[in-house]
Amino acid sequence: MNHSTRTHIKNLALSLVLPVALAFSATATAEDITRIHLEQHNGYFAAEETLADLKAGEYEFVVTNKAGKVAGFQVQNHRTEETLAMFPLQPGETGSARVTISEDGFRYRCPINPTPWYELDNVGPADG
Secondary structure (H helix, E strand, O other), X not given: XXXXXXXXXXXXXXXXXXXXXXXXXXXXXXXXXXXXXXXXEOOEEEEOOOOOOOEOEEEEEEEEEOOOOOXXXXXXXXXXXXXXXXXXXXXXXXXXXXXXXXXXXXXXXXXXXXXXXXXXXXXXXXXX
8 A cells, every 4th residue: 555545544534533523522512511491481480400509600591481472581690790691582482592600690580571580699619
């Protein structure tokens, strides 16, 4: 086997292995993110997971509109009130946003329909 053939085979092998390795890496990284599933109802949210004992880090909020009308989702830093994510939701629609939550905690609400702020100021330090 000459040098040109070996180089061609090596490049072909890399072109087949690299996309698989990158796909595995993206999947593994995505799995490290904690998801918080919320349902938006008329005037309140229902959480699928327990929101106690959360740690600082990256989270994905997955919100489903069960209000039967246009609704929305807004999440803020609890201390600074900086908006971390905000989006509208059509009836029955599910939307999501990835945000970084600090030890400041966070709060969320629907900015379209009157709902109270849900405030979580007991976020612990990141596991490290």
